[in-house]
Amino acid sequence: MSNVVNFSDRMAAVQPFHVMALLAQARRLEAKGHDIVHMEIGEPDFETPVSIVQAGIAALKAGKHHYTPAAGLPELRQAISDFYQQKYKVSVDPKRILITPGSSGALQLLMPALINPGQQVLMADPGYPCNRNFVRLVDAEVISIPVDIETEYQLDLEQIKKHWNNKSRAVMIASPANPTGTLITETEMRAIADFVVQKGGHIIVDEIYHGLTYGVKEQTALAISDDVFVINSFSKFFGMTGWRLGWIVAPEAYVDGLDRVAQNIFLSASTPAQYAALAAFKPETMAELERRRQLFEQRRDYLLPALQQMGFDIPVTPQGAFYLYANCKQFNDDSYQFCLDLLQQAGVAVAPGKDFGLNGAEQHVRFAYTTSLERLEEGVARLQKFVAA
């Protein structure tokens, strides 16, 4: 066997997630009988709603085992279109909706279809790490724009203008954002859309945490412009992570091209998942999802002040997702070391800032409230002891 490892050059830029090492360590501790409070995981703890599961089972029993069209089941595209009308009062032609294997699948389509090698994609730092790697995998350049509490961790027009040049091709915006949980304002979204479209660039808006907002009513970027690419997912709000299902809403002129890429790179999204997702928009499912949203809100309302009182600096109240992005420099100005110590000494797992970029990464950690209030209370009790020690 050859010992030479001969990866492509772009692989050097795709780094492992540091949280994976922490998770592995957490599992080793658990295997030894230690109890770990998991606040590092970006996945809802709830199971998929029963009505969706039942629809999936019914589909399997009914022999829905074959490929669907690459763009997805027509009835699911229609259901999503209806959802935009009902929730946002926005009219979206179902033809503009492509069903994808998760929102990951959406970016697998968009990046090769839109971005040339050497071009630049602008995004916020901190931000979701996979987005950077999707850009690198098509040999394009990530322009990480440092964001802070001034703009509630979101990009604004001024920053985009400052960084935009003739190599710039696209801007990615996430609202609510991971790891900060903040939303972009409609005013800023509109200003950015106007600027980027006028420059002939693309705007990709990640709305995968839509539905998980607290005290605000989020609006889709589709209400602002038909020229944006919106990606969304059944994973977070709808609780369907393991089913791998998401969607893109694309400007009409791009649909055929994206469909062509989909025909090549994934043939179709999971058929049972698509049939199951048809139940996601039923009133009883929506009622259950609203109940869960309230539980997330309760968790945020408990965890945020608890962490602040302990000395974590969280200057912006996150209004969405299920994350708190906290400055921990009062305890340790090496946040990865802080994560390691916290896990080892107190049995609490959180995600280190450096998974989300370079900007302030060493001073920050991300808390995910993807576990029950009882477990969060246990986590807080352990944290209190740990930081007091």
Added chain:
Amino acid sequence: MSNVVNFSDRMAAVQPFHVMALLAQARRLEAKGHDIVHMEIGEPDFETPVSIVQAGIAALKAGKHHYTPAAGLPELRQAISDFYQQKYKVSVDPKRILITPGSSGALQLLMPALINPGQQVLMADPGYPCNRNFVRLVDAEVISIPVDIETEYQLDLEQIKKHWNNKSRAVMIASPANPTGTLITETEMRAIADFVVQKGGHIIVDEIYHGLTYGVKEQTALAISDDVFVINSFSKFFGMTGWRLGWIVAPEAYVDGLDRVAQNIFLSASTPAQYAALAAFKPETMAELERRRQLFEQRRDYLLPALQQMGFDIPVTPQGAFYLYANCKQFNDDSYQFCLDLLQQAGVAVAPGKDFGLNGAEQHVRFAYTTSLERLEEGVARLQKFVAA
């Protein structure tokens, strides 16, 4: 709304499949009440075996709704390893097996991980069209090597030596191949593997039609070398197309890197599909799959001589997959026009040669025997009238 369509440059190389236009036309005819015999579809007509469906349902009932590790469920990786031992007498460390969303997902991992922009990937023409597009999507170059009956439509060492140069990075081999249904010999596979590995290149072997062979016992390329990348799928032999599940066996040194890409680009394959697939290797499932294999063999043994007697030239007897690659120049030297006429005038849908490359494409069509013997008989009766007219 902007009217400018601003795709990446690479999109110009990703052409639509011509069979899609035929399929759309077939659906229009069906909507008008016409009966169409479908011999264009590259998907088994059988439903997923009951034991697999039952395992999927049980998984859904048991709350298997969350992400799995990116490389897949450890028990599924083990089951596949056991399968290699049992079927091929080849020992494959489960760590070398990565579960992917279909074999499409396997190529989504391999191409960006292995191939630089501007490098060349050698493959046979005719061949499966998506493979060419996976290469183009990472800005690499496809070297289509014309193959014919001399080598039973497979690459051989001589051709590879002739085309290999300092830009060459990989060779793709499919055995059994689509659209020709032929297998590569172990001797040739070994010679190619030795040459390419010695040159520091990669070999990607598509074994997604393994299990569907007739009168021969296929061997995996893993029996020949630990340096090859093998991709396989639960879609074809196991009858799980719509579930979207496949796998890669990678040389050990590549596993961590591929896992890192998987963590970024798809997080994990479908969880219910992975649990369902655990039932794929049970004796009762295997018995059912063997029964189906025999049905495919019966269909081939019926369709091949029937087409030959009509005047289609099929000089190589395909020993695998479910395709017959037939020269139709006796009837029309524009095979796409032949497909259109055949559909319109006789209600039989087949795939045009030009979906599979440039080499002899205008003289060839692909028949898929993915429909019952009764329907094939009906198709043959219609064909006889059509070619006699």
